[in-house]
Amino acid sequence: MKxxxxxxxxxxxxxxxxxxxxxxxxxxxxxxxxxxEGSLVASYYEETTPHDVIFIGDxxxxxxxxxxxxxxxxxxxxxxxxxxxxxxxxxxxxxxxxLATEKPAVVIFNVxxxxxxxxxxxxxxxxxxxxxxxxxxxxxxxxxxxxxxxxLIDYLVPLFRYHARWSELTWDDVRYLFGKKPLFHNxxxxxxxxxxxxxxxxxxxxxxxxxxDNAMAYLDKMTALCKENDIxxxxxxxxxxxxxxxxxxxxxxxxxxxxxxxxxxxxxxHQDETGIDYSTDTYDTGLHMNLSGAEKLSRYLGPILRxxxxxxxRRDDPELSEVWAPKTAFYEQMKADQLxxxxxxxxxxxxxxxxxxxx
Amino acid sequence: MLFTSYSFIAFILVLFVIYYLVPRRxxxxxxLLASYLFYFLASPEYLIYISLTTVSTFLAAFRxxxxxxxxxxxxxxxxxxxxxxxxxxxxxxxxxxxxxxxxACMLLNFGLLAVMKYTNFALANxxxxxxxxxxxxxxxxxxxxxxxxxxxxxxxSMGYLxxxxxxxxxxxxxxxxxxxxxxxxxxxxxxxxxxYDELAQTLYGPHKPDWTHISYGLQRILWGFxxxxxxxxxxxxxxxxxxxxxxxxxxxFVLVGMLFYTLQLYADFTGGIDITIxxxxxxxxxVQENFNAPFLARNITDYWRRWHISMGTWFRDYLFYxxxxxxxxxxxxxxxxxxxxxxxxxxxxVYLCTLIVWFATGIWHGSSWNFIVWxxxxxxVIMVSQACEPLYTRFHQRFQVKExxxxxxxxxxxxxxxxxxxxxxxxxRDVPLTFRMFGTMFTTPNYGQLFHGQAMQLGLSGAxxxxxxxxxxxxxxxxxxxxPGSMRERLEPLPAAWRYAAxxxxxxxxxxxxxxxxxxxxxxxxxxxx
Amino acid sequence: MDELIGILExxxxxxxxxxxxxxxxxxxLDSFDIISLVAEIDNIFDVQIPAAEIVPENFNxxxxxxxLIERLSxx
Numbered sequence: 024m025k026x027x028x029x030x031x032x033x034x035x036x037x038x039x040x041x042x043x044x045x046x047x048x049x050x051x052x053x054x055x056x057x058x059x060e061g062s063l064v065a066s067y068y069e070e071t072t073p074h075d076v077i078f079i080g081d082x083x084x085x086x087x088x089x090x091x092x093x094x095x096x097x098x099x100x101x102x103x104x105x106x107x108x109x110x111x112x113x114x115x116x117x118x119x120x121x122l123a124t125e126k127p128a129v130v131i132f133n134v135x136x137x138x139x140x141x142x143x144x145x146x147x148x149x150x151x152x153x154x155x156x157x158x159x160x161x162x163x164x165x166x167x168x169x170x171x172x173x174x175l176i177d178y179l180v181p182l183f184r185y186h187a188r189w190s191e192l193t194w195d196d197v198r199y200l201f202g203k204k205p206l207f208h209n210x211x212x213x214x215x216x217x218x219x220x221x222x223x224x225x226x227x228x229x230x231x232x233x234x235x236d237n238a239m240a241y242l243d244k245m246t247a248l249c250k251e252n253d254i255x256x257x258x259x260x261x262x263x264x265x266x267x268x269x270x271x272x273x274x275x276x277x278x279x280x281x282x283x284x285x286x287x288x289x290x291x292x293h294q295d296e297t298g299i300d301y302s303t304d305t306y307d308t309g310l311h312m313n314l315s316g317a318e319k320l321s322r323y324l325g326p327i328l329r330x331x332x333x334x335x336x337r338r339d340d341p342e343l344s345e346v347w348a349p350k351t352a353f354y355e356q357m358k359a360d361q362l363x364x365x366x367x368x369x370x371x372x373x374x375x376x377x378x379x380x381x382x
Numbered sequence: 383m384l385f386t387s388y389s390f391i392a393f394i395l396v397l398f399v400i401y402y403l404v405p406r407r408x409x410x411x412x413x414l415l416a417s418y419l420f421y422f423l424a425s426p427e428y429l430i431y432i433s434l435t436t437v438s439t440f441l442a443a444f445r446x447x448x449x450x451x452x453x454x455x456x457x458x459x460x461x462x463x464x465x466x467x468x469x470x471x472x473x474x475x476x477x478x479x480x481x482x483x484x485x486a487c488m489l490l491n492f493g494l495l496a497v498m499k500y501t502n503f504a505l506a507n508x509x510x511x512x513x514x515x516x517x518x519x520x521x522x523x524x525x526x527x528x529x530x531x532x533x534x535x536x537x538x539s540m541g542y543l544x545x546x547x548x549x550x551x552x553x554x555x556x557x558x559x560x561x562x563x564x565x566x567x568x569x570x571x572x573x574x575x576x577x578y579d580e581l582a583q584t585l586y587g588p589h590k591p592d593w594t595h596i597s598y599g600l601q602r603i604l605w606g607f608x609x610x611x612x613x614x615x616x617x618x619x620x621x622x623x624x625x626x627x628x629x630x631x632x633x634x635f636v637l638v639g640m641l642f643y644t645l646q647l648y649a650d651f652t653g654g655i656d657i658t659i660x661x662x663x664x665x666x667x668x669v670q671e672n673f674n675a676p677f678l679a680r681n682i683t684d685y686w687r688r689w690h691i692s693m694g695t696w697f698r699d700y701l702f703y704x705x706x707x708x709x710x711x712x713x714x715x716x717x718x719x720x721x722x723x724x725x726x727x728x729x730x731x732v733y734l735c736t737l738i739v740w741f742a743t744g745i746w747h748g749s750s751w752n753f754i755v756w757x758x759x760x761x762x763v764i765m766v767s768q769a770c771e772p773l774y775t776r777f778h779q780r781f782q783v784k785e786x787x788x789x790x791x792x793x794x795x796x797x798x799x800x801x802x803x804x805x806x807x808x809x810x811r812d813v814p815l816t817f818r819m820f821g822t823m824f825t826t827p828n829y830g831q832l833f834h835g836q837a838m839q840l841g842l843s844g845a846x847x848x849x850x851x852x853x854x855x856x857x858x859x860x861x862x863x864x865x866p867g868s869m870r871e872r873l874e875p876l877p878a879a880w881r882y883a884a885x886x887x888x889x890x891x892x893x894x895x896x897x898x899x900x901x902x903x904x905x906x907x908x909x910x911x912x
Numbered sequence: 913m914d915e916l917i918g919i920l921e922x923x924x925x926x927x928x929x930x931x932x933x934x935x936x937x938x939x940x941l942d943s944f945d946i947i948s949l950v951a952e953i954d955n956i957f958d959v960q961i962p963a964a965e966i967v968p969e970n971f972n973x974x975x976x977x978x979x980l981i982e983r984l985s986x987x
Binding site (some may be wrong): 042145187 | 388843
């Protein structure tokens, strides 16, 4: 009798917790339309094979390099662990998170995030952190990222954060309750549309050009972590015309790279070699690269990686070929779909783009 | 720690567990520790004030009790030898010595309350006067933070002291036990103002874990959170929009704001008290009810018997009665009758006391003219309805409508509107503005606007209105009862599974529809492409 | 007792105070009535009822009130 009671109570607790979990899954943003970038971080955990190169950083990595191009043309396996406005401590912890499953030969970090010394916005934190697998690393990433009014528990129990979405739920929330629609391969965010650069902005004068202590401390940690694991750290700056990249910042990064024996590649200074054309290679007037731009950058970066870090060409590896073939197919399909959508509407409606006649 | 914060929820959950794990004779000490921790977390310096009140009240009450005991044993020992006059003189001497202690302790504690709460208000008024008389001088304000719950715990302590003085209860002999009575954390911030003889019956335990109490308590807590998070905190947005931009929102919006504020205050205050009583119940402690369906009141006197009951009875027992039956008032009564005639004369002292009590009630709520006017208006309405009593009686003798449902509904709506209108003083910045805004309800003919989309601009979406409507429906359904007995007693005959299902739905409703957390501000989550 | 009933009937002519118990509990007398009563009793019986004695048990019936007056005038 008593045992029955205990069983009943246990069952009830399980039902309650289970249903709450379902509810939580329901209200969490699915990021399958519009702000699809929110799905980037979690997509890493579906990978089955290791990578030679891991990219970390903000939109300047996930929209500037095409892993499929790197594979098809140079046999380099890579994954971009990028996310929107990824702050440097988030990059650091994402690297830690990655190292828990694999050891790449090279880690590439985009340095734009150095300009931020403290947490910026809750919404961006979410886009990066919600997708991370629960671990000590994630907890530390959350602690480092929280705005003053944020609470750890809102991350651990996202229901507390997203419950207000109940009034905005759509069919997508039910359809992608558990499985997500594959939107990316290897962390690359493809865009085929074009919106050329019209003006090149001047940098506003800043009161202080030196990077913050906190940001630099994480760069130090990142350097140390790579060293500890025998990983080559490479610093890059993507060729976006905006946000403005100040010469004073450039100088600091150059100094840091030479001081620590790191390769630093500023794509802004290699426009001739990469062949980036700002009238065809960007989809948002110069903030981000489109597919054409990303393929150009990857073609340029491939040989540099191969020669500098002596990366093998793995295209002969049957297991890897098997893994990468569907990725390539997915890539081509997505490209075709986007071109078709562009043809039909004149802009990429499903990705939240605006019609070309709207600024 | 707000009741609705994560840390408070964690605090009480941890407390519940430890409470039933420690040896039962230590339970009350744990509560004292928890209460002081709760207070400490708000601000360590507050502890000085609450300790001062506790110790002074303890000493005064203890001494008063000792004097009474000594007097009793003296009487018992010399029962036969004392003449009636000697007995009377002895009693008089005792009362005098006791009164000295009482007055000293009350001066100290009410003085502390007055200094903390009203100094800056007084200074502001002096400054206003200085300015009115053309003086350039302005007094500087004191930089003091009002200790959390000081109005409540001061009243509770002084109630205890007066009870000991009146011989209604015996003095507590353990200062730590009294400290728990003064600081019991669930009721520290917003009441109820408990009476010592009632709360002490269950406060000190020992308490065995009793599933009925615990589950009732948890249900009550959930119900409180529902009212607070789903209703009060949601409607708050619209109330603030209206009252903070009085230039823009007038006429019908004042009416909307008034009704919304009434709903917000009801949901917030009764919800908070539900949480308080629920927490106490889980701990096996009985805290008195503070509300009895206030919006079913048929007149304003009835309303004040149903709303914030513990405060109303405090003012009645410890201010209104003593004041009314004091020597000066009885003398006033006599001379007024002589000079003004029987029927008018006997009202003079009653009305005077009423105004004094309502002035005190007003200023107790907050140190501003808004509250004073609010209190006095309550007093005036009560006096007017008292004066009209013969008219009502004649009306009801003529027309037998008193027990008709429609008439009762009329009375209820009338009382609610009246109380809501007076409550406008809670809302607007100052007294003149409140009167002006109240006036626009009748002078600004914008009642049509409400139905042309303006209601959607108060900060609430269609979905919010839907939730509010459903929430109010649930509250009304739980509040209307033909027979006395709370919602859960009516749920009692249902099978256990149904009751648990109801609680489960309540929990889901709070989690999903509660206006809490970062995400509540939905506009926060607008991603700007970077 | 008759005098007391007279005072009470002056307050509420429609109530039979000899038969009614629970004057407070049932809400027949409100606080206005109570202090009028106290003033009247002071006036007529010269008995002062202190605030501490204003409790429902003392005011629930005419008999209880009569007892209270007798007790206080004894002291």
